[in-house]
Amino acid sequence: MNSSPDSKTPATAEEIAVTLPDGSVRQYRRGVTPREVAASIGRRLARDAVAARLDGDLTDLDRPVEANAAIAIVTADSEDGLYVYRHSSAHLMAQAVKRLFPEARLGIGPPIESGFYYDIEAPRQLTPEDLRAVESEMERAISEDLPIRRFELPRPEALEFVGTRGETYKVRLIEDLPEEERLSFYQQGEFTDLCRGPHLASTGRIRPGTFRLLNVAGAYWRGDERQEMLQRIYATSFRTPDEVEAHLAQLEQARLRDHRRLGKELDLFSIEPEVGGGLVLWHPKGGMIRRRIEEFARQRHEAGGYEFVYSPHLGRSWLWQTSGHLDWYRENMYAPMEMDDGQEYYLKPMNCPFHILIYRSRPRSYRDLPLRYAEWGTVYRYERGGVLHGLMRVRGFTQDDAHLFCRPDQMPEEIDRVLNFCVDLLRAFGFEKFNAYLSTRDPDKAAGTPEEWEAPTEALRAAIERAGLPYEEDAGGATFYGPKIDLKFQDAIGREWQCSTIQFDFVLPERFGLTYVGEDGREHRPYMIHRALLGSMERFFGILIEHYAGAFPLWLAPVQAVVIPVSDDVLEYADTVAERLRGRGARVDVDRRREGVGYKIRDGELQKVPYMLVVGKREREAGTVSVRRRHEGEAGTEDLETFAQRVAREVAEGEAGGGGPLHGAAPAATLAGTIK
RNA sequence: GCCACCGUAGCUCAAUGGUAGAGCAGCUGAUUCGUAAUCAGCAGGUUAGCGGUUCAAGUCCGCUCGGUGGCUCCA
Known part of the structure; x- marks a missing residue:
């Protein structure tokens, strides 16, 4: 649909060729609007149209088309349509807020997963009652059926426009936009907002009852904690009131499944302030479930060619200097303990250096490889107080960690094995829908050469494809030390979780000087792969509690x-x-x-x-x-x-x-x- | 860490600035019972902590501690 008509249908002075999604080409006068195109196709389409895709870009229905183009009419029931609908709903909310609080300043207000939000600097803290009042005002603005009009202003005028209205955040937005950007505004009644659009034709196109303001929370301007904090109003929004109700019901369902609530009711675990935030006490019943999980996973691992190792919770600073953790991971590590020999010891945030030293404890032959060291290793990571959340985000947790060491020629098979192993393992817990994410090299901050990344990256990709998993590529999303696969799965109520990660590491074998002696009698560098499948036992347990709503299957139930x-x-x-x-x-x-x-x-x-x-x-x-x-x-x-x-x-x-x-x-x- | 909200019995929640209460759980006793709550009694509190305002504070103010929601899904 992105392809424009080719040269066989040239634009004339007064006519342009429009390609429709079905591939057909129609002639229209120059300056035709998508709305008119829709009307020429059918009355029903014209009625349901909310926006258009013009050569792939979302645009308004009333934007004149001046050249040959591919046009797809966006209707309310499409993904794009919902995006526009929510965006306009966000504007409606901003308008209502400004009516109730004329001094309020607006930040940004985008559509999101299940609705939209708007960041606002209000004269005072907004209360739930305020949100109800804003909702009422929104309903009023809908009944006024205000036409939504788009206009553009040159940069200086645009700055003046928002400046005289005291919209300081909009001023900063414009200043941050590239010079050549066209600055568009959308006006509905007395309210005007800087916005890329597109939007619905009028406020009356929003159905009452298709949104609900949920809560207000602090959010930094531009997500930067050094910037001022605005009040973010979250709202849910769908095409029909029924969908809104269904979504609210799902939120309620999620609330009932909340692992913190069930953890207490079923006496599975607790987190006591006297122990410290993010540090979990496993009660007998939770402990039984964990042991079932760990025993089960351990058997699978042993059958899968893994060897189990154990390593201490502490290690000397040398380890973390050599691994580089002290350079790039320090803010997540606990302060060192000085021991009587004058040495500094750190609680381990990761297990890898220990496993590496096990590898390095003697010379390795190419015949020894691959080596697969597994450990249910407990690690400690400092997390800021505000991000802790039940079992999902904690400060001390046990990973189902393993490190694979192999020769380059073994690498593709190792990746295949570990990915299939992972999917098999997760299926035992009733997870069936998977999505893989392949993160590739970021040229700006990557260790190693593009050539070195090539083979592992392609091996990861090939493994995903062989496993038949749907996947997305996050180009440049890899950490500096290697490409990786993150695997996500859906739980019983359709929420997506990521627990598994399979990561290449070019850096640590180098830093620790890992070698093996090849068939040629010379030393070679082994490939190293980090992998955690369930991730953290704590977090996985939390996910399982919510997935099963506390009703564990027989093999996991603490009391059967x-x-x-x-x-x-x-x-x-x-x-x-x-x-x-x-x-x-x-x-x-x-x-x-x-x-x-x-x-x-x-x-x-x-x-x-x-x-x-x-x-x-x-x-x-x-x-x-x-x-x-x-x-x-x-x-x-x-x-x-x-x-x-x-x-x-x-x-x-x-x-x-x-x-x-x-x-x-x-x-x-x-x-x-x-x-x- | 930052912003906001919250903190009353083990749990869930009441109490216009005027004597802290209920249900469930617990304990004691009675009931010996057939597929989602038997009855009665008892006990349970420095209202998170500290300080302030007031004749009087669970309630108003400040600080501390703890919990909860959120902190780019970029006009």
């Missing part, structure tokens, strides 16, 4: 079954049942409280225990259990041995991948997607 005796008469049988199941490796509790069955079941449901086993006299006589599944209710009476076998089978299925039976751990739609 709770035995519920109907009365004290059958306590003994309840204990027998529990013991028999424990003997088969199941994690079973008995609820011995003198409460009714309903009470204990309710408690089991709230604690999200996968199986509840009600036992009374009937079961005792028959040697059975009455099985109840979490979220599903009664599932019939079963012979104790049959049940034990079922649990063993379901645990094995869970560990085998595909997440195993979740028993209502996620909404049905997601369940279907997680079981192969």
